[in-house]
Amino acid sequence: MLKARYIPLTVISMIVANIAVANAPAVDFDERGREIAYSVDRNDAGFEDYVVVGKMTVNRPGGVSASRVFEMNTLELRDDGDKRLVVFSQPRDLAGFVSLTYTHPNAPDDQWIYLPATNRSKRLASRDKTGSFAGSEFSYEDIATWELSNYDYKFIQDEPCGEPATTCHTIANIPKYEHSGYQKLVETIDPRIWQPVRIVYFDRQGRELKTLEFFDYKEYENKHWRPGRIVMTNARDGSHSEIVWEDYRFKTDLSESDLTDARLEYWSR
Amino acid sequence: MRLSVAATVLQAAALLLSVDAWAGQPRGNLTLDMAAYPKQPLFDDQNDSRLHPSLSASIDWTARLSSNLRFDFSAKGRVSTQAQDRLFGDIRESLLRFRVADIDVKAGVVQENWSVLEAWNPVDIVNQRDLVEDFQGDAKLGQPGVTATTVYNDWVLSAFLLPYNRERRIAEGEDRLRNLPAPLQEAEFEDGQGRSSVALRGQYRLGDFDLALSYFNGHAREPIYRPIIGSEGLVGFDEVYESVSQTGAELLYVIGDSVLKGEVIYRSAASDDFAAAGMGSETTFNQLTNGFDSMTLYLEAYYDGRSDQAALAPFQRDIYIGARYNLNDVYDSLVDVRLTHDLEFHSSLVDIRASRRLGKQQTLELQLLAPLSVEKDRALQGYENDQYARLSWAWYF
Numbered sequence: 001m002l003k004a005r006y007i008p009l010t011v012i013s014m015i016v017a018n019i020a021v022a023n024a025p026a027v028d029f030d031e032r033g034r035e036i037a038y039s040v041d042r043n044d045a046g047f048e049d050y051v052v053v054g055k056m057t058v059n060r061p062g063g064v065s066a067s068r069v070f071e072m073n074t075l076e077l078r079d080d081g082d083k084r085l086v087v088f089s090q091p092r093d094l095a096g097f098v099s100l101t102y103t104h105p106n107a108p109d110d111q112w113i114y115l116p117a118t119n120r121s122k123r124l125a126s127r128d129k130t131g132s133f134a135g136s137e138f139s140y141e142d143i144a145t146w147e148l149s150n151y152d153y154k155f156i157q158d159e160p161c162g163e164p165a166t167t168c169h170t171i172a173n174i175p176k177y178e179h180s181g182y183q184k185l186v187e188t189i190d191p192r193i194w195q196p197v198r199i200v201y202f203d204r205q206g207r208e209l210k211t212l213e214f215f216d217y218k219e220y221e222n223k224h225w226r227p228g229r230i231v232m233t234n235a236r237d238g239s240h241s242e243i244v245w246e247d248y249r250f251k252t253d254l255s256e257s258d259l260t261d262a263r264l265e266y267w268s269r
Numbered sequence: 270m271r272l273s274v275a276a277t278v279l280q281a282a283a284l285l286l287s288v289d290a291w292a293g294q295p296r297g298n299l300t301l302d303m304a305a306y307p308k309q310p311l312f313d314d315q316n317d318s319r320l321h322p323s324l325s326a327s328i329d330w331t332a333r334l335s336s337n338l339r340f341d342f343s344a345k346g347r348v349s350t351q352a353q354d355r356l357f358g359d360i361r362e363s364l365l366r367f368r369v370a371d372i373d374v375k376a377g378v379v380q381e382n383w384s385v386l387e388a389w390n391p392v393d394i395v396n397q398r399d400l401v402e403d404f405q406g407d408a409k410l411g412q413p414g415v416t417a418t419t420v421y422n423d424w425v426l427s428a429f430l431l432p433y434n435r436e437r438r439i440a441e442g443e444d445r446l447r448n449l450p451a452p453l454q455e456a457e458f459e460d461g462q463g464r465s466s467v468a469l470r471g472q473y474r475l476g477d478f479d480l481a482l483s484y485f486n487g488h489a490r491e492p493i494y495r496p497i498i499g500s501e502g503l504v505g506f507d508e509v510y511e512s513v514s515q516t517g518a519e520l521l522y523v524i525g526d527s528v529l530k531g532e533v534i535y536r537s538a539a540s541d542d543f544a545a546a547g548m549g550s551e552t553t554f555n556q557l558t559n560g561f562d563s564m565t566l567y568l569e570a571y572y573d574g575r576s577d578q579a580a581l582a583p584f585q586r587d588i589y590i591g592a593r594y595n596l597n598d599v600y601d602s603l604v605d606v607r608l609t610h611d612l613e614f615h616s617s618l619v620d621i622r623a624s625r626r627l628g629k630q631q632t633l634e635l636q637l638l639a640p641l642s643v644e645k646d647r648a649l650q651g652y653e654n655d656q657y658a659r660l661s662w663a664w665y666f
Contacts, residue, residue, distance in 0.1 A: 058599050066599035067629070092665035093632050094601075095296045096329065108477075108523070116329070118407060120382045123479060123521055125528050125553060132561035132597040262418065262425045262472060266366070266373075269293065269331040269341055 033153030033171040036189060041148040043194035047224045049075045049254035055244045058136045061237050066091070068134050074145060075254050081105055082145035083259045087267050088134070096268040100259060101126070101140070105149040106176045111140070114264035121264045130181035136241035137210055137232040141181055142201075151175055151185075161197050162190050168197065182209070193217055193225040208235045221250045297328035300663040304445075308654040312450055316351040316443040323349035338367045343380075343411075347402070353442035359399065361411045373418045378411035381429070383470065383483060385519045385530040387567050388589035388609060391545045391582075392517035392532045394485050395468060397435040404446045404652075405620075406583075410435050429468035434458055434488045434510060448651030454497055454505040458488050459512040459539070479521040489513045489538065491580035511580070513538040527552040538579065545573035547584065561598065567591035567607075583648040586613045600625040616646035634661040 056068040069090035075083040081103030088097045096116030101109050111126035129141035151173040161168035173185040186200040199212040216228030226248055233240040257263075304321040325347040332340045346358030364377030384390035395412055402408035414431040436456045440447035458464065466487020473480045492508035517534045531548040549569030557564055568591075571584040589609045596602040602625040609618040619641065624634035636659045643649035 060599060064599055066626075090629075091626060092296060092630050093298070093626060093663070095665070110523075118382070119380050119409075120384065123385075123523065123528060125523050125526050125551070128526050128553070128555050131553070131555040131563050135561065135597045135599050135601060257420060260420075260425070261474075269329070269339075 027155070029155045030153065032155035036155065036169045036171050037148060037151070037153045037173070039191075040189060040194045040196075044224055045076075045078075047076055047221070048251050049073070050220075050224070050226075050248060050250045051252050051254070052226070052248045053246045055246065056134065056136060056241060058134075058239075058241045060239045066135065068094070068136070070134075073252075073254055073259070075256065075259055077256075081109070081147050081150075083256070084143075084145055085259050085267060086143070094134075098264045098267050100261060100264060101144055103145050103147055103150075105147050108179070109144060112261040112264060114268050116268050119265060121261050123261065127179050128181075129179070137234050137239060138241060138243075139181060142212070142232070150177060156186065159188065161188055162192070166190065166192060193219070195225045195227070210234045218248075220248055224250065292332035293330065295328055295330040296666065297326065298663045298665045300325045300327075300661055302659060302661045304657050304659040306445055306655065306657045308656060310445060310447075311651060311654045312447065314442055315445060315447060318351050321349070321351040321445065323347055323352065334365075338365065340365055345402070351443065352401070353440070353444045354401070357401070359410055361409065363411065371419055374415070376415045377413070379414045379416055380409055380411060381416070383481065383517070383519065384532070385479075385521045386532050386547050386549055386569055387551070387591060388569050388607070389547060389571060389584040389587075390532060391534045391547060391571075391573070391584075392481075392483060392519055394490055394515055394517075395429060395431065397437055397490050399438045401438050401440050401444060404440065410438065423473060425472040427470045427472075429466075429470075431466040431468065431487060432463070434462050434464065434466065436508065436510075437490065437492055445657070446652055446655050448648070449494060449506055450651070451496075451503050451505045453508055455507045456492070456510070457507055458510045460488070464488065464512075477523040479519075481517075481519040483515075483517040483519075485513070485515045485517070487512070489536075489580060491582065493540065493578075493580045511538040511540060526554070536575075541576045541579040543573070543575040543579065545571075545575065545582070547571040549589070561596070563595045563597060565593045565595070567593075581648055584609075585611075585648075587611050600627075602626075611646050611649075614643075614646035616643040616649050617641040618643075618649065630665045632661075632663045632665070634663075635659070636661070 051071060051073050054070050054072055057065060059065045067090065068088065070086050070088045073085045077083065084101045086099045088094045098114035100112045103109050108127040109129065111124045112121055113124060114121050129144065130139050133140055133143045154172040154174065156170040156172055158167050159170055168188050168190050170186060170188045173187055175182055183202045183204050183206050187196050188198045189195065190197050195217060197214050201209045203209045210232055212230060212232045214227040214230050217225045218228060219225050227245060229242065229244050231240055231242045302323045302325065306319055306321065309317055325345065327345040330342045334340060341362055341364055343362040344358060344360045348356050360378050362378055362380050364375045364379055366373065366375045381395035383393045396409035397412065398406050399408040399410050400406065412431055412435065413433045414429055416427055416429050418425060418427040441452055466485065468483065468485040470481060470483040488510040492510050494506040495509055496503055497505045497507060513536050515534055515536045520531045522529045528551045531546065533546040535544045547569055549567065551565060551567050553563055553565045555563045567589065569589040571587045573582050573585040575582060587609055591607045594604045605622040607620040619639045621637045622634060624632060626632050639656045640649050640652040643653050
């Protein structure tokens with residue numbers, strides 16, 4: 001009964017929509033999406049390197065929670081993907097655990113870990129980046145640096161966001177990497193700072209998987225906006241992981257020779 | 270000697286902890302172990318208690334003395350009521366590190382790790398092993414030395430000067446997991462215990478391929494145990510450390526979700542010249558149950574061409590199969606199953622471990638270990654009755 005009533009309405013709406021699209025200025029959704037992504041990339045380029053302390057709280061259903069503390073060092077490379085090194089200090093049994101990732105556009109990253117208990121660096125196969133980062137809702141793919149050339153882009157819509165509200169741009173980031181854990185990342189960008197306020201992750205089957213929200217942005221070095229807090233919420237069971245970012249430092253003279261697997265034992269201390 | 274080492278550790282720790290706040294916060298753990306041996310020991314003089322409790326402590330501490338000078342310190346000690354050494358401690362690292370003209374220098378007591386394989390590392394020769402702390406060879410004793418590392422044409426080049434040779438620590442007297450039927454007598458170093466060893470190592474990475482080449486000249490870390498026969502038969506063993514030259518290579522190739530790896534050595538000594546090699550793979554599968562869990566599978570094979578005249582090696586014709594299931598939950602719960610099988614003597618070693626975190630600062634680990642059909646295997650035959658279950662509670666600071 002309900003279907004019979006709605007069919008004529010659907011047909012009418014489609015006709016109306018087609019007329020509206022035909023009369024509207026043509027929008028190239030791919031081109032518009034790319035423009036927005038380029039603006040994001042261009043507005044944050046030139047940070048060189050930055051260091052930040054992350055305090056992560058993992059909250060699972062049933063009230064189970066755990067905390068992690070780590071320092072994240074990121075080195076910007078314009079001719080290749082960025083390099084990122086994470087050193088854990090809490091929980092204390094993980095203190096000194098180090099993870100080093102070289103991000104490569106459209107190719108598997110290079111990844112090493114350092115295990116302080118055995119004084120050993122290990123290279124890992126990192127084609128599959130869907131593994132959990134420190135038992136949280138974040139995967140290694142989420143923690144890797146965002147690279148412009150890693151995605152195709154499609155403009156979805158403009159929508160209000162932020163406080164005070166403004167018109168934000170929502171685009172789909174479609175991974176070019178064939179082993180990505182995601183079909184697409186739907187990202188809403190605040191054009192006042194050209195940074196995301198929300199990313200919705202869709203799995204390979206196109207189902208909504210989780211949502212990442214960004215809060216408390218601050219500007220550093222008169223150019224680079226960074227969030228003070230991010231929250232990843234799992235759409236299936238409601239579990240969520242929050243990272244509070246503290247003590248951002250930019251241009252710390254980090255060099256490529258500092259971020260090598262041979263130096264991981266140095267970072268572990 | 271060993272008590273004095275332990276005292277040195279405690280004094281050094283006390284001194285270092287008294288240094289002001291410019292130093293980093295010390296980290297480490299206190300661990301209470303309880304091992305239960307259901308069978309009586311193989312040798313009469315071994316401790317026949319079924320329960321073997323022990324308390325161990327480890328500490329790591331770092332102080333930045335200037336922008337280019339850092340001091341690193343690591344030590345470990347253990348108190349055991351049922352062991353040959355009631356108290357033992359060792360400084361695993363105690364070194365100054367600084368950079369001179371793009372050369373990273375470490376000087377003091379160092380620890381090096383040359384390895385890509387999981388179960389056994391024929392290439393890894395810089396540090397002496399503490400087989401009482403871990404009879405499978407994962408615990409290393411600190412090595413006095415100076416190392417210099419630089420990068421040249423994408424090669425990471427390291428040079429090592431190691432001015433003193435330490436004796437291997439093995440189970441003796443009351444200890445369980447003891448392989449020698451009689452006590453150690455004298456340690457003999459072919460060129461003297463104070464003779465320096467030297468080593469060179471180069472590491473190179475080309476995309477998914479890693480290569481490391483190494484050369485070592487000095488005393489072997491594995492002794493030859495020479496039996497001493499008295500009027501009443503076997504009375505003990507002398508340990509003889511030969512002067513050796515070892516050339517080694519480590520190779521690693523990342524393909525898909527796997528890492529293929531290999532280690533090869535060629536060693537020359539008075540007793541024998543031989544080659545040894547191990548090769549294997551490590552493959553990880555993520556989200557097995559549509560959650561956060563992961564499984565890593567290890568498969569390795571070893572061959573060692575040494576004769577009976579050379580020092581005994583545990584992995585001569587062996588395979589190793591391992592599986593690590595990581596729940597990736599908030600407690601970092603994991604289960605590790607390892608099976609080593611000797612293809613020549615048909616002996617096996619089964620090692621199962623499960624661990625998880627308790628609260629924020631504690632961990633609990635259960636280990637079940639079973640040497641099986643080891644009677645004919647010279648490397649394992651002393652462990653015939655040493656099946657055990659061990660529960661470890663650790664508090665981290």
